[in-house]
Amino acid sequence: DIVMTQSPDSLAVSLGERATINCKSSQSVLSGSNNKNYLAWYQQKAGQPPKLLLYWASARESGVPDRFNGRGSGTDFTLTINSLQAEDVAIYYCQQFYTAPYTFGQGTKLEIK
């Protein structure tokens, strides 16, 4: 199985500042056939299912604010949330969908400082 490891486990950021979450996979999730990284980022608020933010590591899902950005390739990925808003408080997960069993990171809890 591909193991997804996120860091940090939690972080507190001031409103208007930038939050950065890292995700590392134990194997590359970059497809050689289409040059796409099979990596997604989710936001989960209390009592709700995960919400897809980004796929292919950096493509924003429809309706997701442009302050959410993803980068990285192969095994190392980053989610950056610029100009943090109060509604961004949530747990963020990365997920690889390159090969089954699809696996998720352990989550990063984002709070307001």
Next chain:
Amino acid sequence: QVQLQESGPGLVKPSETLSVTCIVSGGSIASYYWNWIRQSPGKGLEWIGYIFYNGRTNYNPSLKSRVTISVDTSKNQFSLKLSSVTPADTAVYYCASSNWVYWGQGTLVTVSS
């Protein structure tokens, strides 16, 4: 807009079989393949398996011996059965589309005598 709705028993006794169904509305079940994911405090998000409309399945090896996923295209729904459950199977069970955009709200299943 595709919507997913899970329904489950709420409480299952140890050693029995857990059954959860996901109804797909607002779209055809043939448009995607369909995932089951569960979330428990101890293990985070865990992918259980998926099914295509034609019945082709792929299961997480960690659960494969106990999992059966089936589809009923006439009712636009698919189902999960997990046998020989223990308290470790207590979780919120989600269904989700293959593009990871559409998720149900989740159904909590508690395994307890």
